[in-house]
Amino acid sequence: MTRLSTQPTLPLPPGRLGLPAIGESIQYLQDPEGFIAKRQQRYGNIFKTHLFSRPTITLIGADAARFLFANDGQRLEMTNTPSFEVLLGAKSIGVQIGSVHQILRRQLLQAFQPRALENYALTMTEVTHHYLQKWEQIETLTWYDELKKYTLDIACRLFVGVSTTADEQLEKVYETWSSGLLSIPVRFPGSKFDRAVRAREQLLTQFDRLIDQRQQQSTETQDVLSILLVAKDESGKALSREDIKDNILGMLVAGHETLTSALTSLCLLLAQHPAVFKAVRAEQAQLEYPTSFTQDTLKQMTYLEQVLKEVLRILPPVVRSGSRKVLESCEFDGYLIPQGWDVYYQIPETHRDKSIYTQPEQFDPDRFSLKRSEDKQKAFSHIPFGGGIRECLGKEFAKLEMKLFAALLVRNYEWELLPGQNLERIVLPFSRPRDGLKVKFSRQGM
Numbered sequence: 533m534t535r536l537s538t539q540p541t542l543p544l545p546p547g548r549l550g551l552p553a554i555g556e557s558i559q560y561l562q563d564p565e566g567f568i569a570k571r572q573q574r575y576g577n578i579f580k581t582h583l584f585s586r587p588t589i590t591l592i593g594a595d596a597a598r599f600l601f602a603n604d605g606q607r608l609e610m611t612n613t614p615s616f617e618v619l620l621g622a623k624s625i626g627v628q629i630g631s632v633h634q635i636l637r638r639q640l641l642q643a644f645q646p647r648a649l650e651n652y653a654l655t656m657t658e659v660t661h662h663y664l665q666k667w668e669q670i671e672t673l674t675w676y677d678e679l680k681k682y683t684l685d686i687a688c689r690l691f692v693g694v695s696t697t698a699d700e701q702l703e704k705v706y707e708t709w710s711s712g713l714l715s716i717p718v719r720f721p722g723s724k725f726d727r728a729v730r731a732r733e734q735l736l737t738q739f740d741r742l743i744d745q746r747q748q749q750s751t752e753t754q755d756v757l758s759i760l761l762v763a764k765d766e767s768g769k770a771l772s773r774e775d776i777k778d779n780i781l782g783m784l785v786a787g788h789e790t791l792t793s794a795l796t797s798l799c800l801l802l803a804q805h806p807a808v809f810k811a812v813r814a815e816q817a818q819l820e821y822p823t824s825f826t827q828d829t830l831k832q833m834t835y836l837e838q839v840l841k842e843v844l845r846i847l848p849p850v851v852r853s854g855s856r857k858v859l860e861s862c863e864f865d866g867y868l869i870p871q872g873w874d875v876y877y878q879i880p881e882t883h884r885d886k887s888i889y890t891q892p893e894q895f896d897p898d899r900f901s902l903k904r905s906e907d908k909q910k911a912f913s914h915i916p917f918g919g920g921i922r923e924c925l926g927k928e929f930a931k932l933e934m935k936l937f938a939a940l941l942v943r944n945y946e947w948e949l950l951p952g953q954n955l956e957r958i959v960l961p962f963s964r965p966r967d968g969l970k971v972k973f974s975r976q977g978m
C-alpha cells in the first residue's frame with residue numbers, strides 16, 4: 533500500500549454511488565446478501581457504493597482484510613452510526629480510537645484470560661443444563677428465541693452476576709435498548725430511539741447499584757465486573773465507573789447476539805448433516821464425562837472444534853464489519869482509497885473464496901482437519917472474529933461457550949426440524965433463519 537502523493541492518478545474502484553444523499557442504502561437494506569453478490573459478480577472483490585450517507589468501499593477476500601487490519605488505527609479509523617454512539621456511550625471500546633482504545637482494550641482483556649475463562653466454564657455448564665432440561669420439557673421450540681434467552685442469561689450472570697431467569701425485567705429493558713441500535717437517532721416521546729436511550733439509563737442505574745454492592749461486599753465474586761473493578765493499566769490506573777458501565781453494556785450486546793446466531797447455525801447445520809452429528813457424538817462418547825470442563829478436556833474435542841470453525845465459516849454471525857473512516861488517501865490493489873470515505877470488510881464472501889476453500893458452499897468440517905487445513909493457505913481467510921487491533925475481544929469466551937454448549941447438547945439430546953418453516957436468512961444485524969429455527973427437541977432415544 534502506498535500514499536496517494538506517490539500515485540496521483542489512481543482510479544477509484546468500480547461501482548456506483550446511486551442517488552444523491554441516499555446512495556444505494558435502500559437496495560442494500562432490502563437484500564444485503566444479494567446486493568453484495570451482484571456487485572461482486574459485476575465488479576470483483578473491491579467496489580464503491582454509497583451507504584448510510586457515506587461514500588463507501590467494500591472489501592472482500594483475505595488480501596483486502598489484511599490491508600484493512602494492517603492500516604486500522606493509522607490511515608483508517610473506526611466509525612459508528614449516531615445511534616450506536618449514543619446508545620453504546622462515550623466510554624465504550626466500540627467508539628474509542630487511538631491509544632485510548634488500545635489501553636482500554638488491554639484492561640478489558642483481563643476479564644478473558646484463561647484463568648477467568650476456566651471459572652466461567654462452571655457457570656456456563658450449570659446454565660446450559662438448566663436450559664437443556666427446560667427445552668426437553670417444552671418439546672417444540674423456536675430455538676433462536678430460546679438461545680437468545682440462554683446466551684443473555686449466561687452473559688448477565690458472568691458479566692454482572694445477575695440471572696435473567698431471576699430478573700425478567702432486566703431482559704425486557706435490555707431488549708428495548710438493543711432494538712434502538714439500528715433505529716433513526718431522533719428523540720421524541722415514544723420513538724424507538726427515545727425508548728432505547730431511557731432503557732440505557734435504566735441499565736446504567738442497575739449497573740451502578742451492582743457496583744456499589746460489590747464495593748461493600750467482602751466475599752470475592754468471579755465475574756467480569758469484579759475483574760474490571762480491580763483491573764489496572766500499565767501505569768497502575770484503574771478503570772472509571774463510566775468506563776466499566778459503558779463497556780459491560782457494550783459487551784452484553786456484542787457478546788450475546790453474535791453467540792445466539794452462531795449456536796442457532798450450529799443446531800441447524802447439525803440437523804441438516806446427520807453424518808457430522810454422528811461423528812461429533814462419537815467423539816464425545818470417547819471422552820470422559822467431566823463434572824466441570826477444564827481446558828484439557830476441551831482441547832481433546834478436536835473434531836467438534838473443526839465443526840465449530842466450519843459453522844462460523846459458512847454462516848458467520850457478523851456479516852459486515854464495522855466501517856472505518858479513511859484518514860489519509862491510500863491505495864489497495866491498484867485503486868484509490870480516498871480520504872474521507874468509509875471502508876469495511878465483508879466476512880461471508882471472504883469465507884467463500886474458491887481459491888482457498890474446496891466447494892465453499894458445502895458444509896465440510898474436514899476442510900479444517902490437520903491434513904487439509906484449507907484456511908492456513910493464506911492469513912485472514914477465516915475471519916469470523918475479525919482481526920488486527922479490533923479483533924473480537926470475546927473470541928475465547930465465545931469459543932468456550934460454543935464448545936461447551938455443543939458438547940452437552942450432542943451427548944444427550946437430539947432434535948429434528950419442523951416442516952413448513954422458512955429457513956431463508958435474515959443477515960442484519962446478525963445472521964439467522966427467518967422463522968427462528970423451529971424444532972422438536974428430545975432426550976436421546978426417547
Ligand code: HEM
Binds near residue numbers: 855918
Ligand atoms: C460467535 C461469537 C462472536 C463473533 C462471531 C464476534 C465477532 C466479532 C467481530 C467480527 C468483531 C470485529 C468487528 C470489526 O472489525 O468491526 C468483534 C469485535 C468485538 N467483539 Fe465480538 N464476536 C463474538 C462474541 C463476542 C463476545 C462473547 C464478546 C464479549 C464478551 C464480544 C465482544 C466484542 C468487542 C468488545 C469487540 C470490539 C473490540 C474492539 O473494538 O477492540 N464478542 N466481534
